[in-house]
Each structure stands twice: as structure tokens, then as C-alpha cells.
Amino acid sequence: MSKVKYKKSPGERVSELIINILLVIIVFVMIYPFWHVLMYSLSDSRAAMSGGLFFYPRKFTLITYRMLIRTKQIFIAFKNSVLKTVLATFFSLIITALTAYPLSIPGLKGRRLVQVYIFFTMLFSGGIIPTYLLIKDLHMLDTFWVYLIPGMLSAHHMFILRNFFQAIPDSLEESAMLDGASHMDILLWIVLPLSKAAFATQTMFYGVSNWNEYMDGVLYVNDQRLQLLQVYLRQLIYTDGSKSVLSGADLAASAAVTEESMKMTVVAITVLPVIIVYSFLQKYYMKGIMIGSVKE
Amino acid sequence: MNTTERSKWKKQIGYFRRYWMLYAMLIPGIVYITVFKYVPMYGVSIAFKDYNGFGKIAEAEWVGLKNFRRLFETNAFRRAFYNNIIISLAKLVFGFPAPIILALMIDGIRTKWAKRIVQTSVILPDFVSWVVIYGLMYAIFSPNTGVIRQVASVIGYNGKLPNLLADKETFRAVIVGSHVWKGMGIGTVTYLAAITGIDQQLYDAATIDGAGRWQKTWHITLTGIRGVIITLLIIRIGHIMNAGFSQIFAISNSAVVSVADIIDTYVYRIGLTQGRFSLATAAGLFKSVIGLVLVLFTNWISKKVDPDSGIM
Amino acid sequence: MMKRQRRIVSILLIVVLLCSVSGCSGEQKPSETTAASGTQAPTSAAAKETTQAEKSETTQAGQPETTVAEETVPSWTADDSAEITILVSSDTSPDADNLVLQELEKQTNTKINIITVSGSEYSTKLNTMIAADDVPDVFWSSNINSLDKYLKAGILADMKAVLEAKAPNVIEETKDIIPRIKANENAIYLIPNADRLYPAxxxxxxxxxxxxxxxxxxxxxxxxxxxxxxxxxxxxxxxxxxxxxxxxxxxxxxxxxxxxxxxxxxxxxxxxxxxxxxxxxxxxxxxxxxxxxxxxxxxxxxxxxxxxxxxxxxxxxxxxxxxxxxxxxxxxxxxxxxxxxxxxxxxxxxxxxxxxxxxxxxxxxxxxxxEAVDGLGSGWVVSANCKNMEGVARIANFCMSEEGADLLYLGVENVMYRWIDKEKGEVEYLGDYVDTAVHRAAGGYVYSKLFKPSSPADYRTLMPLAREGVQLAWDNTVxxxxxxxxxxxxxxxxxxxxxxxxxxxxxxxxxxxxxxxxxxxxxxxxxxxxxxxxxxxxxxxxxxxxxxxxx
The missing domain is CATH 3.40.190.10 (Periplasmic binding protein-like II)
Structure with missing residues (x-):
């Protein structure tokens, strides 16, 4: 949305056309898998068995969705997952910003040391058992805290955020310092407003990983009342063919819904909330407005 | 003497006055990292011990490099190591630039709604698990019932089609291709966010100077996101030995295992599920050390090029 | 003014985060209340009361013997207030306090906590729990090598005495299979399921x-x-x-x-x-x-x-x-x-x-x-730390009865299902339980692998043609x-x-x-x-x- 207009050369027009065509293809290729899942989940199981691609539902039905919501447990699990995602993402954003900001200040002594200290943990980790023992010693097993605390800070996301902060012109901060603002003021009132896109990205990163994470739920929680949606759903779709309904006789399995339809439905209801939230975050990606607005 | 010392002292006080809050901000992060990352780090010692999952780790017997020797002893591991390097390098070479290019293409879109659609769509494949993706790949590439068969029939070809998913010649390309496609979105979104942080005045000024779109992309946009690119590259290189367990586990089969088996799938097979923690930890440590060496190297190079960049 | 406020706010934020990070001290309270149902045995008065209430409700034949056993035979544990945790691999997680589980507790006069894990995570979960010394009271040993490891580490209980005293069904049902396993020489460490698997x-x-x-x-x-x-x-x-x-x-x-x-x-x-x-x-x-x-x-x-x-x-x-x-x-x-x-x-x-x-x-x-076998050395094992082995024996005994097998597979009789013709194995699910999802949420089917008897409900309810096929396959296992x-x-x-x-x-x-x-x-x-x-x-x-x- 550049304010200064200029004329495009014919060469540029052609290249733009090519790029646009490419983008249309990319969009199709990117959207299709999820579309496939959604349409499959809305199709009658038997009609869906013939395979192939799905551009629209075959014999539209909501039976798999209705089957899923017939149990109490899924609502408990859903509530836990939403709560976990919101709270954990909130905590994560705070601690990530607090860590990333100081590390983006070039004059800070010991900065590199801290960075190395954090980066090292991206490469080396103690593994499942020591972590489990730690969480046990902290009395976090079977508590809600285990969803919020152990995964609070991702070194990967922190380094990216630090880079965003570094990109903010130092002059802004310098002038604020001269006005007597503290570093916390600068972070809260100058850096954060300028980094909306960065925070949207971080929110999405943390939100998605919190929403999708299930191993914590499997390992650290036995209490059904604290079960996560992903743990509940994973059990439904990761049936081990040799032991499940397929070989032992099971009256209930003769229902007209196939494992494949169920799997697609599970994927659809896991991904849909993410897509909705993500498309809301989109508006922070519009460029060119922020720097100007702060300067004025 | 006295005065210089005093001024030094004053300087220190001044420095601390100016920066104390930044140190305070770092405390939660450092405490977190220490407690949740460094405290369990003693688990790495399992790699040098004979620990089968019973009893205390500290009490397990030290066995030196036995676990590493055990890994390299079998043909299957050596093959997995080789595959691992080939696959990760290919993923890096093709997978790393892809989101940058895509982000630049999306940045060029001038219509707001179109941009939103593209931005949302690129991230979608990342949400769908590899197991589901495999089902889809099968539906497309099956030489007998897949989409390629139908397309071939439409254009009048009824001969034999290659089975891309079961052919040693093509399978690595399938791995890399599907990786690029599925993983592109996350990187793209990161770069797009970085692009929004570039000062708009730079573009305006360049336009006035008569710069074309490509020149602006090259000189302003790419330069503006260079820091993020380098950071992501270093992180990526640190994880270079992670060639994609969940992907390969989901999409490979016994006909292509000789070209697709990687360290993680090998270790999974030989018994992570049976509680052979020592071997799994040894393999993990081996991968991490390679990652560390490469990161130090990359970091050193990137600082030669641009002293401000780099993680360490 | 504003500036000071902001500073206070920011310091507060840091303090809050610090507290949450360093964890332990602040979080001890919530963990203690919620962790009860998990790995620790509940010792609260409420838990005891419910057990007591259940005891008086049910007129179990085994109950008076319990006290006798405690006095005379100290070779096994029999703390009825202790919760028995059972790790089961399952492809659905039923509701927390479901009908079938309640009925099982009532019938066996025990407190049970069944943890369901999907098959792909079962071994990870089990291995981690074992490594952290949180061994579940009852779990599934999937093969001979795992069994061997458990035995060498000494984490399994020898159930021979308590089973012989309290679980006649188990002894009877598994009498042909138990001696076939070397680990069970003069002991019973592994309790295999007694059902004959279906060959192809x-x-x-x-x-x-x-x-x-x-x-x-x-x-x-x-x-x-x-x-x-x-x-x-x-x-x-x-x-x-x-x-x-x-x-x-x-x-x-x-x-x-x-x-x-x-x-x-x-x-x-x-x-x-x-x-x-x-x-x-x-x-x-x-x-x-x-x-x-x-x-x-x-x-x-x-x-x-x-x-x-x-x-x-x-x-x-x-x-x-x-x-x-x-x-x-x-x-x-x-x-x-x-x-x-x-x-x-x-x-x-x-x-x-x-x-x-x-x-x-x-x-x-x-x-x-x-012969189709579910992996040699596979079967249920009991932790040496189990506080209520006698309770486990009662559970095993009940599950290996026809009544128990019906409960775990079909659910609670006349609530969840009804026999049309028990001889022919014709069954009808009642009300909402016709729906697979509801039936499983109430605990039907999901636990049916637990201590399976030789004639499990799934076999007895097979359609005639399937039964014919199974019989043919069995006849062919030569x-x-x-x-x-x-x-x-x-x-x-x-x-x-x-x-x-x-x-x-x-x-x-x-x-x-x-x-x-x-x-x-x-x-x-x-x-x-x-x-x-x-x-x-x-x-x-x-x-x-x-x-x-x-x-």
C-alpha cells in the first residue's frame, strides 16, 4: 500500500502474472488436504470407501460428529484443552517476551552468555525419564500446572522474537530512554505495539503447539478429569489394527461408521478451531502501518 | 589511579542503573531453563551407562562408549546414518529457501483479501498429521487406483505407471517434496511477520529513486529479514540430524526402507518401545553433537559476514 | 505517577512468573488434592467411607475371609482402602466414573483406577512409570523379553499363594497355560488371558x-x-x-x-x-x-x-x-x-x-x-508394590467368570444390554447404549481384555457363520x-x-x-x-x- 504510485513495465506485468498463477496453484495444493479431510468427514462412510479425491461430501451426513459428541468425556477434555491452550499461551508469551527483549539490546553485558546457555538446551536434553522424575518431585503430576509450566518457554520461539525486537530501530528506544522511560516502559509501550505481527506469529506458534501437544497429557496425567482433547481423540484414531475391533469380535464395531471416517472427523474438529483463531490473527500481518503510527 | 578507579566504579553503577531491569526480566527465563532443561540434563549420562529403565539412573553401571559401539556395529545403523545425512541435506537445500521465496511472493500481493487467503492456506498442511497425509499420498500416487491413474487414462495412456511410493529411485524425492510442501507454512508466516517490521519509508524512498519491484525486494525486503533468516538457519542446522521421524515413520514401507531408514526410525525399531533407553539416548547425543559442531561453524561464518548476526 | 505504577506492574509480573517457574512450594496444595486419584493411595476419610459403604452393601462371599487371611497368611497384601491402578491399552477412553467400573468395584469390593492409554503410547507410558518407580499395580506384559526384564528387576509379585487361596476361577481357567511359561515355575508371575485366539x-x-x-x-x-x-x-x-x-x-x-x-x-x-x-x-x-x-x-x-x-x-x-x-x-x-x-x-x-x-x-x-498366540510371555502382571494383592486376585477371579466377562464386554446387564437368547449368544443393547460411543463411554467393551476367561463374551456372542469359521480355523491348527x-x-x-x-x-x-x-x-x-x-x-x-x- 505504497502511497507513491509508479507505472509498471511490461516485463513486470508478465512476471506478476506468472507469480499470481503460481500462487493460485500453491493455494490449491495447500488447501486441498484439509478440504479432503473435511469433506471425507462429512461423507457417508460407505460412500467414502471407494477412495479418490473429495471435492464435495458424498451422501452428506453428520453421523461421525454426532457420535463424537455423545460422550461426556469429550466435553471435559475439550474444556481442559481450551483452558490449557489459552493459559499456557498467555504465560508463554509473557516469559518469552521478557527473555527476548533484554537479549535484543546490544549493550547488555553477558548477553551472549545467556544466549549460549539457552541455545544449548535446544540441542541437548535430558530425555523423558529425568523430566518425568523432576515433574514428580515438583508434585506436578496429575495437576493442571503440568500443562502450563514445563513447556512454558520455547528457545526456538524466543530467538525468533529476539530477532524481531532487534529489527526495531534503536533510535526509538534511545529517545524514549532520554525521556526517562525505563526498559519495562519501552518494552510495554514501544516495542510491543511495534511487534504486533511478531506476537501474532508467536501466539500462533505457542497456541498450535499447546493445542496439539498430547504427550504431556499421556505421561503426566492419569486423572480423567484432567484429560486433554488430543489424548482423548488420539485414542480413537490410533487403533492398533491387530488388537482392536478388527480382530477380536466386537458387536459395537459393526456400526456403519468406518475407522477412516472417524479419523477424518477427529482431524477436522482438531484443526478447525486453529484455523478460525489463525484467521483472526491475520489482521496483524498487514504491513506498513505500525512504524508510521508510532512516529507520528 | 584513584580517579580512574572511581570513574570505573561510577561507570559500573551507571551501567547497572541503566540496565538492572533488563537483568530482572531475564530471571524468569533463566530460572525456567535451569530448572526444566538443565536439572534433567543428567539424563544424558544414560548414553554412557547400561540403563534399561529400572531403578535409579545414578546407580546404573558406567559402560563407556559401549552403546555407541553397539550402534555402529550393525549395517542397518550405518545405512541409517548415511540416509540421514542425505535426506537432511536435501531437506535443508530445498526446504530452507522455499518459505523465503513464498513469503516474498505473498508480500507482493496487493489485494488484501487475496493475501489473507494465501497466508491462511500455506499454514494448513502443517496442521494435518503425516498419517492422514500418507492416506492422501496413496490416493494420489497409487498406480492402480490413484489420481495419476485416472489422469493417465483420460489422456489415453493405459500402460504401467511407476509406483513413486514404493520405488527406491524416487522415494527420497517424495520425502523431500512432501517435507517442503508441509513444512513451508510455518517459515513463511515467520518471514511475513518479519517483513511487516521493515520501515515503510525505505520503500517509499526507493520508489522515488526509481527502483523497480525486484530491486526493492532484493535490497530492502531481503536485507530487512536477514537477521531472521540467519537465526532460523542456525537453528535449523542445529537440528540437521533430525531428518523427520514422524514423516518417515508414517510414509515409508519395507520396499524403500533401505533408502529411507534414518537414525530415529532405526532407534525406534531396535527398542525405544522396549525400554532400551541407553541406545536411544546414545543415538540422540550423537545427533546433538553433530548439530553442535555444525552450529558453531555456521555461527562463526555468519559472524564473519555480519558481526551483528549469529546466536552466540 | 503513571511511571511508578507501570514499574510496579512490571515487577509484579516478574514476581508472578518467578513463582510459577520455581514451582514446587506454591503448587503443593493443588497437587495434593488432585493427585489422590493418580499414583498415591487415597487415605482421606471420604475414600474410606465409600469403601466401607460398599462393603456393607455387597454381601460378598470372600469378604469375611479377608480378615481371616490378613491374620493367618501374611504373604500377600490386602489393604482394601488402597486404590488398585490398572494400566489398560484401549482405543477409547470411557467416562471417568462409569457404570462398568462402578459395578466391577462393587462386585470385587475394591477401589480401582483404570488408566486407559492408546496402544501406540502404552509402552512409553509404562516404561516411564516403571523408571520413576510409579509402577501400576496391574499391567500388561507384552512379550517374553519384557517379562524377563521385569522379573530381573524384581518389580513383579508372585501371585501363586493369593490366587490359589482367593481366585479359584483363575487357577482353573489358566491351569493349562500357566505351566507352559518357564517364569511361572513354582510361582505365578504372569497371568495370561485364558481365551483361545482366533487364527486366520x-x-x-x-x-x-x-x-x-x-x-x-x-x-x-x-x-x-x-x-x-x-x-x-x-x-x-x-x-x-x-x-x-x-x-x-x-x-x-x-x-x-x-x-x-x-x-x-x-x-x-x-x-x-x-x-x-x-x-x-x-x-x-x-x-x-x-x-x-x-x-x-x-x-x-x-x-x-x-x-x-x-x-x-x-x-x-x-x-x-x-x-x-x-x-x-x-x-x-x-x-x-x-x-x-x-x-x-x-x-x-x-x-x-x-x-x-x-x-x-x-x-x-x-x-x-x-496355534494363534498373543505373543509368548504376554499376560497380566502385578506389581510387587501393590498394596492390595488380594483385591487384585478378587478382580482377576471375577473377570475370569462368565459374569465378569459379560460385564466387561457387554456392560451392566439389564441396564446396558439384555440377553435375547443366552444359549445362542443373541444380545440386544438397551436404550442409548445401542450407540457404540455411548456404550463405550459407559465402560462397555473397553476393559474386555482384562483377565479374559476361556469362553469370553465376545466368542459367545459371535454370529453363527463367524463361529463356524473360528471353529474351522481352530480345527486346522494342527x-x-x-x-x-x-x-x-x-x-x-x-x-x-x-x-x-x-x-x-x-x-x-x-x-x-x-x-x-x-x-x-x-x-x-x-x-x-x-x-x-x-x-x-x-x-x-x-x-x-x-x-x-x-x-
Whole structure:
């Protein structure tokens, strides 16, 4: 949305056309898998068995969705997952910003040391058992805290955020310092407003990983009342063919819904909330407005 | 003497006055990292011990490099190591630039709604698990019932089609291709966010100077996101030995295992599920050390090029 | 003013984060209240009260004995207030406090906490719990090597005394199986399920046979002919060549999978098991002298184009789909799938196909299957730390009764289901429980693997045709094979490497253009060098010891 207009050369027009065509293809290729899942989940199981691609539902039905919501447990699990995602993402954003900001200040002594200290943990980790023992010693097993605390800070996301902060012109901060603002003021009132896109990205990163994470739920929680949606759903779709309904006789399995339809439905209801939230975050990606607005 | 010392002292006080809050901000992060990352780090010692999952780790017997020797002893591991390097390098070479290019293409879109659609769509494949993706790949590439068969029939070809998913010649390309496609979105979104942080005045000024779109992309946009690119590259290189367990586990089969088996799938097979923690930890440590060496190297190079960049 | 406020706010934020990070002290309280249902035994007054209430409610025969036992026989634990945690692998998680679980607690006068984990995470969860010394009271040992490890680590309880005193059903039901396991010599560490597993049938579409005027195949030749006709003679009469004879997928072929198991049987090979060669060496099935012949036969079917050709890449469900949608006319699977679970809702044709079961005989009349076993050394084990072994014995005893098996599989009688004809095994689900999801949420089916008796409810409720198939398969389990119930050192170390080589070998033999014998020799050599030879030696030695255990 550049304010200064200029004329495009014919060469540029052609290249733009090519790029646009490419983008249309990319969009199709990117959207299709999820579309496939959604349409499959809305199709009658038997009609869906013939395979192939799905551009629209075959014999539209909501039976798999209705089957899923017939149990109490899924609502408990859903509530836990939403709560976990919101709270954990909130905590994560705070601690990530607090860590990333100081590390983006070039004059800070010991900065590199801290960075190395954090980066090292991206490469080396103690593994499942020591972590489990730690969480046990902290009395976090079977508590809600285990969803919020152990995964609070991702070194990967922190380094990216630090880079965003570094990109903010130092002059802004310098002038604020001269006005007597503290570093916390600068972070809260100058850096954060300028980094909306960065925070949207971080929110999405943390939100998605919190929403999708299930191993914590499997390992650290036995209490059904604290079960996560992903743990509940994973059990439904990761049936081990040799032991499940397929070989032992099971009256209930003769229902007209196939494992494949169920799997697609599970994927659809896991991904849909993410897509909705993500498309809301989109508006922070519009460029060119922020720097100007702060300067004025 | 006295005065210089005093001024030094004053300087220190001044420095601390100016920066104390930044140190305070770092405390939660450092405490977190220490407690949740460094405290369990003693688990790495399992790699040098004979620990089968019973009893205390500290009490397990030290066995030196036995676990590493055990890994390299079998043909299957050596093959997995080789595959691992080939696959990760290919993923890096093709997978790393892809989101940058895509982000630049999306940045060029001038219509707001179109941009939103593209931005949302690129991230979608990342949400769908590899197991589901495999089902889809099968539906497309099956030489007998897949989409390629139908397309071939439409254009009048009824001969034999290659089975891309079961052919040693093509399978690595399938791995890399599907990786690029599925993983592109996350990187793209990161770069797009970085692009929004570039000062708009730079573009305006360049336009006035008569710069074309490509020149602006090259000189302003790419330069503006260079820091993020380098950071992501270093992180990526640190994880270079992670060639994609969940992907390969989901999409490979016994006909292509000789070209697709990687360290993680090998270790999974030989018994992570049976509680052979020592071997799994040894393999993990081996991968991490390679990652560390490469990161130090990359970091050193990137600082030669641009002293401000780099993680360490 | 503003500035100071902001500073205070920011410091507060940091403090809050610090507290949450350093964890422990602040969080002890919530953890103590919620963790009760998890790993720690509840000692609260409320928990005791409920147990007491249940005790007075039920008039269990075993209850007065409990106190006696506590006084006279101190060799097992019997703390009825302690919660028994059971780790079960399941593909659904039922509601937290469901009907079936309540009923099970009531019937056995115990406090039970069943943790359900999906099959793919079961071992991770179990291994972690064991490593952290949080061993569940009852869990599933999946193979002989794991059992061996548990025993060596001393984490298992010997249940012999308490089972003999309190669980007559278990002793009776498992009396033939328990002594077959070396670890159970003069003890009972492993309580195997007592049900007989269903071996694979050759399931054939009889409507297609009729359409083509063919007889049910009885030997390898007629089988190949039928498969050929199913592929090329348009068995569904739609005028399009859209059918195949045999459908299978690779992971069901390699190892002990069900596919082609009857074909190997016709060559006298107990697929997936160990065999004794003429010189007395004990080795794996793929070194049987007839292995090459069998593979050549199967390769012949593939080359004839009568086998669904995507077998390497096809996902299992899609492979079944070929059978459900009438694209394949033969499947090797246990009868309960095609003739019970899938019948008729999964079949898309109208009317649904009619099915029959074939017995395929080899040149000299050889036929048969090895007995289907759920992995040697698999069964339920009890933690040495269990506080209520007597409770576990009661649970095991109840589950191994007909009543218990019905509860775990069908649910609570007259609430969730009703017998129409118990003799014939006809059952009707009641009200909302017709819906699979509701039935399982209430605890139906999900725990049915727990201490299964020899005649479990799933067998008793089979449809007639499926029952016929299962019976035929059982009658056909005549192939002899070597049963060794000791952990192998070599397999423990190199087993997966060895298996990997064989998987690749079999795949290559089905696809290669090279000479089969060359491929076979190359891989077998590698297998032997990777540990195969050492393993053979070890197995031969074990067989000397165990030969009589089996007889």
C-alpha cells in the first residue's frame, strides 16, 4: 500500500502474472488436504470407501460428529484443552517476551552468555525419564500446572522474537530512554505495539503447539478429569489394527461408521478451531502501518 | 589511579542503573531453563551407562562408549546414518529457501483479501498429521487406483505407471517434496511477520529513486529479514540430524526402507518401545553433537559476514 | 505517577512468573488434592467411607475371609482402602466414573483406577512409570523379553499363594497355560488371558464362486485357479475388469501377520513361529526347507496379476476396503472380521456378499495353521508394590467368570444390554447404549481384555457363520511348532535388526526381477551374521530344556 504510485513495465506485468498463477496453484495444493479431510468427514462412510479425491461430501451426513459428541468425556477434555491452550499461551508469551527483549539490546553485558546457555538446551536434553522424575518431585503430576509450566518457554520461539525486537530501530528506544522511560516502559509501550505481527506469529506458534501437544497429557496425567482433547481423540484414531475391533469380535464395531471416517472427523474438529483463531490473527500481518503510527 | 578507579566504579553503577531491569526480566527465563532443561540434563549420562529403565539412573553401571559401539556395529545403523545425512541435506537445500521465496511472493500481493487467503492456506498442511497425509499420498500416487491413474487414462495412456511410493529411485524425492510442501507454512508466516517490521519509508524512498519491484525486494525486503533468516538457519542446522521421524515413520514401507531408514526410525525399531533407553539416548547425543559442531561453524561464518548476526 | 505504577506492574509480573517457574512450594496444595486419584493411595476419610459403604452393601462371599487371611497368611497384601491402578491399552477412553467400573468395584469390593492409554503410547507410558518407580499395580506384559526384564528387576509379585487361596476361577481357567511359561515355575508371575485366539481363515466370496460356477478351492492348484477366475472372468458380472482375487498388505505378511498363513500352512510351514529342522536345529519359519517353494507359489500369484497390486503401499484400512467394496474376493483374516464385525454394514454391495471358508491343502495333503498366540510371555502382571494383592486376585477371579466377562464386554446387564437368547449368544443393547460411543463411554467393551476367561463374551456372542469359521480355523491348527518361553539374550540385543533384514527380504522376494534363491541367500547370510546363528544355537539349547514342558 505504497502511497507513491509508479507505472509498471511490461516485463513486470508478465512476471506478476506468472507469480499470481503460481500462487493460485500453491493455494490449491495447500488447501486441498484439509478440504479432503473435511469433506471425507462429512461423507457417508460407505460412500467414502471407494477412495479418490473429495471435492464435495458424498451422501452428506453428520453421523461421525454426532457420535463424537455423545460422550461426556469429550466435553471435559475439550474444556481442559481450551483452558490449557489459552493459559499456557498467555504465560508463554509473557516469559518469552521478557527473555527476548533484554537479549535484543546490544549493550547488555553477558548477553551472549545467556544466549549460549539457552541455545544449548535446544540441542541437548535430558530425555523423558529425568523430566518425568523432576515433574514428580515438583508434585506436578496429575495437576493442571503440568500443562502450563514445563513447556512454558520455547528457545526456538524466543530467538525468533529476539530477532524481531532487534529489527526495531534503536533510535526509538534511545529517545524514549532520554525521556526517562525505563526498559519495562519501552518494552510495554514501544516495542510491543511495534511487534504486533511478531506476537501474532508467536501466539500462533505457542497456541498450535499447546493445542496439539498430547504427550504431556499421556505421561503426566492419569486423572480423567484432567484429560486433554488430543489424548482423548488420539485414542480413537490410533487403533492398533491387530488388537482392536478388527480382530477380536466386537458387536459395537459393526456400526456403519468406518475407522477412516472417524479419523477424518477427529482431524477436522482438531484443526478447525486453529484455523478460525489463525484467521483472526491475520489482521496483524498487514504491513506498513505500525512504524508510521508510532512516529507520528 | 584513584580517579580512574572511581570513574570505573561510577561507570559500573551507571551501567547497572541503566540496565538492572533488563537483568530482572531475564530471571524468569533463566530460572525456567535451569530448572526444566538443565536439572534433567543428567539424563544424558544414560548414553554412557547400561540403563534399561529400572531403578535409579545414578546407580546404573558406567559402560563407556559401549552403546555407541553397539550402534555402529550393525549395517542397518550405518545405512541409517548415511540416509540421514542425505535426506537432511536435501531437506535443508530445498526446504530452507522455499518459505523465503513464498513469503516474498505473498508480500507482493496487493489485494488484501487475496493475501489473507494465501497466508491462511500455506499454514494448513502443517496442521494435518503425516498419517492422514500418507492416506492422501496413496490416493494420489497409487498406480492402480490413484489420481495419476485416472489422469493417465483420460489422456489415453493405459500402460504401467511407476509406483513413486514404493520405488527406491524416487522415494527420497517424495520425502523431500512432501517435507517442503508441509513444512513451508510455518517459515513463511515467520518471514511475513518479519517483513511487516521493515520501515515503510525505505520503500517509499526507493520508489522515488526509481527502483523497480525486484530491486526493492532484493535490497530492502531481503536485507530487512536477514537477521531472521540467519537465526532460523542456525537453528535449523542445529537440528540437521533430525531428518523427520514422524514423516518417515508414517510414509515409508519395507520396499524403500533401505533408502529411507534414518537414525530415529532405526532407534525406534531396535527398542525405544522396549525400554532400551541407553541406545536411544546414545543415538540422540550423537545427533546433538553433530548439530553442535555444525552450529558453531555456521555461527562463526555468519559472524564473519555480519558481526551483528549469529546466536552466540 | 503513571511511571511508578507501570514499574510496579512490571515487577509484579516478574514476581508472578518467578513463582510459577520455581514451582514446587506454591503448587503443593493443588497437587495434593488432585493427585489422590493418580499414583498415591487415597487415605482421606471420604475414600474410606465409600469403601466401607460398599462393603456393607455387597454381601460378598470372600469378604469375611479377608480378615481371616490378613491374620493367618501374611504373604500377600490386602489393604482394601488402597486404590488398585490398572494400566489398560484401549482405543477409547470411557467416562471417568462409569457404570462398568462402578459395578466391577462393587462386585470385587475394591477401589480401582483404570488408566486407559492408546496402544501406540502404552509402552512409553509404562516404561516411564516403571523408571520413576510409579509402577501400576496391574499391567500388561507384552512379550517374553519384557517379562524377563521385569522379573530381573524384581518389580513383579508372585501371585501363586493369593490366587490359589482367593481366585479359584483363575487357577482353573489358566491351569493349562500357566505351566507352559518357564517364569511361572513354582510361582505365578504372569497371568495370561485364558481365551483361545482366533487364527486366520481363508475367507472367500461364495457368491462369486457361484457366478463363475466354481467349487470352493481345496488345494493350492484350485486356489490359484479360483484367484485367476476372480480376477479375469468378471465374477461380479458388471462387464468391467475391476476385481482381484486376493488382497493383502505388507505389514500383515511379514512377521507373524495373518496373511498367507494358510498358504504357508499348505507347505507345512508354521508362519511366524519357530521350527525344528531335521538335524535338530531350532530356527525361524523362513528357514523351513519348503520356504522357497511357498514363496515361489505366492510370487506366481502376484505375477499372474491376481493379487491386489498395491500391497506394499496400501494402508490396512484401504486393503479391507477392497474387500468391503467388492474389489477383492479373498482375504486371509480371522472370521470375526469379515463374518461378524463387518457384517453386513461394512459391505457396500446390495445384497451383501455371501462368504465361506476354505481349507487349502498342499501337494501331499499337508495343511494347517500354527496355534494363534498373543505373543509368548504376554499376560497380566502385578506389581510387587501393590498394596492390595488380594483385591487384585478378587478382580482377576471375577473377570475370569462368565459374569465378569459379560460385564466387561457387554456392560451392566439389564441396564446396558439384555440377553435375547443366552444359549445362542443373541444380545440386544438397551436404550442409548445401542450407540457404540455411548456404550463405550459407559465402560462397555473397553476393559474386555482384562483377565479374559476361556469362553469370553465376545466368542459367545459371535454370529453363527463367524463361529463356524473360528471353529474351522481352530480345527486346522494342527501344525507343530517350537514353543519356547524363555527370554533370548540374542534377540534382546539384535532381534529388531534380525527382523528388519527378514522384512526386507520378503518384500524384495515379492518384487524383485532377480533370481529368488539369490536374494534369499544374500539376506539369510546377513541375518545369520547379525545374530541369527547365535540365536539358533540359543534356541536349540532352550528347546532341549522345554521340550517336555510343552507336551
Amino acid at each position: 481363515n481363508v475367507v472367500i466370496r461364495t457368491d462369486w464362486l457361484e457366478n463363475l460356477n466354481l467349487e470352493m478351492p481345496t488345494d493350492l492348484d484350485s486356489f490359484a485357479k479360483v484367484m485367476h477366475a476372480f480376477t479375469y472372468d468378471d465374477p461380479d458380472g458388471n462387464g468391467i475388469k475391476d476385481t482381484y482375487g486376493y488382497a493383502f498388505e505388507m505389514s500383515g505378511f511379514t512377521g507373524s501377520g495373518k496373511q498367507f498363513i494358510n498358504i504357508f500352512g499348505a507347505f507345512g510351514i508354521p508362519k511366524g513361529q519357530k521350527v525344528e529342522l531335521e538335524d535338530g536345529t531350532v530356527t525361524a519359519w523362513f528357514k523351513h526347507p519348503n520356504f522357497m517353494k511357498a514363496m515361489t507359489y505366492i510370487r506366481g500369484l502376484i505375477d499372474d496379476g491376481v493379487v491386489e497390486p498395491d500391497f506394499v503401499t496400501i494402508p490396512r484400512m484401504e486393503m479391507f476396503g477392497k474387500f468391503w467394496t467388492g474389489q477383492a474376493g479373498c482375504l486371509e483374516w480371522d472370521a470375526t472380521g469379515p463374518a461378524n464385525n463387518w457384517y453386513p454394514t461394512r459391505y457396500t454391495e446390495d445384497p451383501p456378499p455371501t462368504l465361506g471358508f476354505a481349507t487349502i491343502k498342499g501337494e501331499d495333503g499337508t495343511y494347517g495353521l500354527p 501344525l507343530e511348532w517350537v514353543y519356547i518361553s524363555q527370554a533370548s539374550e540374542v534377540r534382546n540385543e539384535y532381534g529388531s535388526d534380525m527382523d528388519g533384514i527378514i522384512t526386507e527380504m520378503i518384500t524384495e522376494m515379492l518384487l524383485t526381477t532377480e533370481d529368488l534363491q539369490t536374494v534369499y541367500d544374500r539376506y539369510i547370510k546377513e541375518w545369520e551374521e547379525t545374530g541369527g546363528s547365535a540365536w539358533e544355537e540359543e534356541m536349540t539349547g532352550f528347546w532341549e530344556e522345554e521340550r517336555d514342558l510343552w507336551r
